[in-house]
Amino acid sequence: MSPRPDRSSEAGQTAPVSQPDANLVKGIHQAVATRLNDDGVRYTNGRRALVEILARARQPLTVEELRALSAAPQSSIYRILAVLEDAELVHRFTNTNSEFARFELAEGLTGHHHHLACANCGTMTDVTLPADVEDHLDRAVTLLAAQQRFVVDEHRLDIIGTCATCADLR
Amino acid sequence: MSPRPDRSSEAGQTAPVSQPDANLVKGIHQAVATRLNDDGVRYTNGRRALVEILARARQPLTVEELRALSAAPQSSIYRILAVLEDAELVHRFTNTNSEFARFELAEGLTGHHHHLACANCGTMTDVTLPADVEDHLDRAVTLLAAQQRFVVDEHRLDIIGTCATCADLR
């Protein structure tokens, strides 16, 4: 009668921090700096370091994963994430599997995308739908919502299944 | 620097338990009974009562909302939900807003649908996309995933915005 998936074993493959992509990352830092500055909030080393990690990741990360990559204590990580979330620079959510929270840079910084979520190892990777599909979907969603006088702000699509790595391990 | 939305005030409008729809509900009980029986699990009064509430709701409910509608103690609610989740009769997830968990009957019982999630009051309501849009999306998703050797199991689409009630209150 397993109540909830075991959290400790759920990390799956280690969190990837891929190749530099220096220009893109630099641009993100710039945007974050500007935004925080406008908000009268300091862009300190600790905050810059976390943004760097999030910018290089190709996927939303958990606090545990961030901790493994960041040297900052948990409380600081949570606090920095809260600051960035308030500034709408970071998006926080929890996977369908209802494990712990995951964090990613806001779409304003990374562009609109969706997630491939592996039901086995829990990892998520970013994906982008073809523009025409996205348009089609967007129009349908707006129309549908309007019927209920619901004003659409955004949509989030998660694709759940089994990732290649987990499939290979079987 | 609001870290997380305040949980206590988030209930929003009270959880709706709409008109009977007796036949549909009866069918759901039937399906649940069969499934649990196959699993060698008893369909007790407490469990039946919870399923009844979920079946009548037009939306995923939190434990707090279930509690308000159910008379059973929290621990039993959580335990019953865990049993139903294990039997794949209930789906558990947490809203983008990262509040507490929400529960709904599995799509096997209710049919495939998506959610209109109000960013203000936190309530969610079920919606269905036109079949052609759903098809278009489904094909694109499968294709996209295949490129990464990701095997799609299902997809979940949440539409975030402001519900009519909250819009009126402004």
Add this chain to the structure above:
DNA sequence: ATGAGTGCAAAGGCTTTGCATTAGG
């Protein structure tokens, strides 16, 4: 009778917060 199910209260585990210290402008 006998094991599954239920209730209560206590424990767990991710997340938040108070307070003293450090660092940024």
Add this chain to the structure above:
DNA sequence: CCTAATGCAAAGCCTTTGCACTCAT
């Protein structure tokens, strides 16, 4: 200098669990 930011440890809060009791078969 002076306020914002950080670190540590303690507290919070949703959720889970141990144990005794009850109910269904």
